Amino acid sequence: SQTIHQWPATLVQPVGSPLSLECTVEGTSNPNLYWYRQAAGRGLQLLFYSVGIGQISSEVPQNLSASRPQDRQFILSSKKLLLSDSGFYLCAWSPGYGYTFGSGTRLTVV
Amino acid sequence: TQLLEQSPQFLSIQEGENLTVYCNSSSVFSSLQWYRQEPGEGPVLLVTVVTGGEVKKLKRLTFQFGDARKDSSLHITAAQPGDTGLYLCAGHSSGNTGKLIFGQGTTLQVKP
Numbered sequence: 001s002q003t004i005h006q007w008p009a010t011l012v013q014p015v016g017s018p019l020s021l022e023c024t025v026e027g028t029s030n031p032n033l034y035w036y037r038q039a040a041g042r043g044l045q046l047l048f049y050s051v052g053i054g055q056i057s058s059e060v061p062q063n064l065s066a067s068r069p070q071d072r073q074f075i076l077s078s079k080k081l082l083l084s085d086s087g088f089y090l091c092a093w094s095p096g097y098g099y100t101f102g103s104g105t106r107l108t109v110v
Numbered sequence: 111t112q113l114l115e116q117s118p119q120f121l122s123i124q125e126g127e128n129l130t131v132y133c134n135s136s137s138v139f140s141s142l143q144w145y146r147q148e149p150g151e152g153p154v155l156l157v158t159v160v161t162g163g164e165v166k167k168l169k170r171l172t173f174q175f176g177d178a179r180k181d182s183s184l185h186i187t188a189a190q191p192g193d194t195g196l197y198l199c200a201g202h203s204s205g206n207t208g209k210l211i212f213g214q215g216t217t218l219q220v221k222p
Contacts, residue, residue: 006152032208034209034210036212041196041215041217042214042215043116043198043212043213043214043215044153044198044200044210044212045212046209046210046211049208049209059209090152090153092152094208097141097143097158097160097202098143098145098155098158099143099145099153099155099200099210100155101152101153101154102152103151103152104150104151104152106150
C-alpha cells in the first residue's frame, strides 16, 4: 500500500537555528511531491514541489529550501530560522487527482 | 494567478441544521477537490469533481462543480458534531505539474 511519512510531529526551535524536515513515500515510484505551509485554521500555501530527483521548484521567495536526494524522499530545510517560519508544514504526494498528505509538523520558532 | 475564494470563513450551527460552503474563482480549473482537516492532522480528500455541472454525494454531503468549472459548493444536510472541522477546496492549476491551489478554508463547528 502507498503511505507517506512525515517527521517530526512537533518541533520548537530558536531563532537562527537550522531546520530539517523529512518526508518519505512508500509504495510508489517517481511521485510528484509537495511542501505546503498552513497558518492556523487557514488554507495551504505551496512552498516547493518536485517532479523528480534533484528537481525542485520554488513557489514563493523565502528563508526555506527543499531537496530531493532520492526518488521518494523530500526534505525541507533552513540554515537560519526566523520567527515568521513558525507554522504547520505538510508534505503531500499526488497519486491521482487528489493529494495524500502527511500528518504534518508543527514548527514553533522562539 | 489562479485564486480560490471560499465562503464563509467560519460557520457555527446546531446539530441537525443544513449548510452550504462556496468556493469561487475567476479561473477555470481542470478539476476541483474538497478536503476535510481536523486539528493537528493533514487534510483528507473527500471528493474530486472533474466535469462541469457534476454532482457527487457522500452520505449527507453533496458536492457540485459549476457548469463553467470556475466554482463549487459543498452542502451538508442535517449536520452532526462529527462534521466539525476545516473544509478546504482546491483546484488543479494550469499545466501538468499537478499543483493544487487551495482556498482559505471554512471552519465548521456543529454544536450538539
